Amino acid sequence: METFFSFVNENQDKYVEKLREIVGIRSVSSSANYRPDTIRMGEWLIAELERLGASTKRVEPGTQELEGATVPLPPVVLATYGTDPSKKTVLIYGHYDVQPALLSDGWTHDPFTLTEDEKGRLLGRGASDDKGPVLGWLCTIEAFQKTGLDLPVNIKFCFEGMEESGSVGLDKVIIREASDYFKDVDCVCISDNYWLGTSKPCLTYGLRGVSYFQLSVKGPAKDLHSGVFGGTVHEPMTDLVHLMTRLVDVNGKILIPGIMDQVAELTDQEKQIYKDISFDIQDLRGSLGSETEIYDSAEDLLMHRWRYPSLSLHGIEGAFYSPGEKTVIPANPIGKFSIRTVPNMDSDKVTELVCDYVKSEFKKLGSKNTVDVWCGHAGRPWVSSPNHWNFVAAAKAVETVFGCKPDLTREGGSIPVTLTFEEALHKNVLLLPMGASDDGAHSINEKVDRRNFVEGIKLYGAYFYELAKVAEE
DSSP, X not given: OHHHHHHHHHTHHHHHHHHHHHHTSOOBTTOSTTHHHHHXXXXXXXXXXXXXXXXXXXXXXXXXXXXXXXXXXXXXXXXXXXXXXXXXXXXXXXXXXXXXXXXXXXXSSOTTSXXXXXXXXXXXXXXXXXXXXXXXXXXXXXXXXXXXXOOSSEEEEEEESOGGGTOTTHHHHHHHXXXXXXXXXXXXXXXXXXXXXXXXXXXXXXXXXXEEEEXXXXXXXXXXXXXXXXXXXXXXXXXXXXXXXXXXXXXXXXXXXXXXXXXXXXXXHHHHHHHHSOOOHHHHHHHHTSSOOSOSSHHHHHHHHHTSOEEEEEEEETSOOSSSOOOXXXXXXXXXXXXXXXXXXXXXXXXXXXXXXXXXXXXXXXXXXXXXXXXXXXXXXXXXXXXXXXXXXXXXXXXXXXXXXXXXXXXXXXXXXXXXXXXXXXXOEXXXXXXXXXXXXXXXXXXXXXXXXXXXXXXXXXXXXXXXXHHHO
């Protein structure tokens, strides 16, 4: 591994330049205007994989209606590198699409021009989520090739271009290919999450699910002038704001009856895991840019981030929100909120509880407006076993590269494809993060530290090496 590590160190500038190239491809999956760029990013990956000697398969998931147009979905890129039956086969998942980003959002530079600052931070949209990690796997293969080292495992790749827009079409591809393209897979590895802090690596064995809701209050047939109609009609915005305040309190407590009844009980064994995790509240405050956390202890903060559900209010559609003053009464504002779900919560039951509660609260208002609430999409929570040999190999790789044991963590976010892989392939799924907690994915000035990027490539190589050792044992 020393030969491999040295080569990665010597070629890190080349890898950064390649990251700069792909950050420059504006693969924003949520925009019809950028759909050609998103497809071009998928084609870049196919070309790069083939240059490295991998066999590729381009899967077209179909089309979608987006911004009033029918547009093709970006390709799902499948690839195979190595077919030695004596080696383990690991499936690597990543995504090549990114969140929207504009300089006017508050970026210090063009978000699609990778910029390195004096702290060694590589700033650009997708640098951490998820182009840096995706590129890291390809750099790992190239490093093995250039050093003449035998890659100790076979690799299957699955890269998608719709993760930031609900992974439309991906589940069908995975389920269809489970007994075909993925039939020889022994384990799965995903690098689409982050360290708990900024200094110590982690392995992630659990994710919260997410149920996204919209709450509509409809009244007059059109927006009204408040000077003419204010005080004479039931205003939909007033009803909506009242209902949204009845969902969660200022301390994060969900007010919907029955929601907490589904949550798995906290065991003594699980309590111990939280005591052993290295977590500094200052790291959280650094990410927040403030001291507005609800809980004082690290254990309480982590539990409410990972193993308890949360409800967040996200915005109101159909209401005036631009700068300036406008005395309008919105006719049909739509509130948006989500619930992050945990084991053993059932998505359908959550939806039932939410809808019943909202309608009962609305009835108490005596309003002549009408209300509707619905769940737009629901991703289930996921928990794996950190004692599986896949995790054991990754933990040994972390010790080799970073000189410490990784924290075993769960995560507050959602990656629904994790559960799809586990259920379709019946294989263990590992989350092996490259980035740190302060990378700012989805935010302005997203970055990946050069150190994390370079050491992450080393980690991937060490992980392959340790998987091979597990196979020998």
